[in-house]
Amino acid sequence: MKIDRIHHVAYRCRDAEQTVRWYGQMLKMDFVLAIAExxxxxxxAPDPYMHVFLDAGHGNVLAFFELPSQPPMGRDPNTPEWVQHIAFKVADRATLLEFKAHLEANGVEVLGVTDHGVFHSIYFFDPxxxxxxxACPDPDEAPQLARLDAVKxxxxxxxxxxKRAPRHAAFLHAHALAAEEPA
Structure with missing residues (x-):
């Protein structure tokens, strides 16, 4: 018995239409399905909702619920905002940089590019x-992933x-720091 794949991941949204349009414009995701009850x-439970589904590529589906009768959305005040996130893979660094430029041109504040050793990332917030x-893979990803697998x-x-960071994978940070050093 084994899971086939994620069917969808669901988050709450403030406005279903705004969310669908934002993900379509900013991340080029197609709107594939809506369910409302x-x-x-x-x-x-009597609780009206709009449930929208977006194509995140390769069979991955990102979904949102708008819940107009519930209290406004909040965040767990004990969890830093950088912790809870959803990451999407892009093909390569050129695509990552294209998305960064596209997002910034549309007024989205973007953090990064951050070098994580095995991959490179940008970060931003949806509405x-x-x-x-x-995230895109690092060109030298394969040997680094093998080293990480050996120490996991x-x-x-x-x-x-x-409850302290082990040093087994310190090579990832050394890789990133070496890339930042001036020549």
């Missing part, structure tokens, strides 16, 4: 306050004991 099918990451369990076990 006045009663929640799984619980039978609902959800943090979004676009040791890292997890050390973290579980100490």
């Amino acid at each position: 006045n009663e929640v099918p799984s619980t039978r 609902n306050g959800h943090r979004i990451e676009l 369990w040791a890292m997890l076990e050390e973290w579980s004991r100490t």
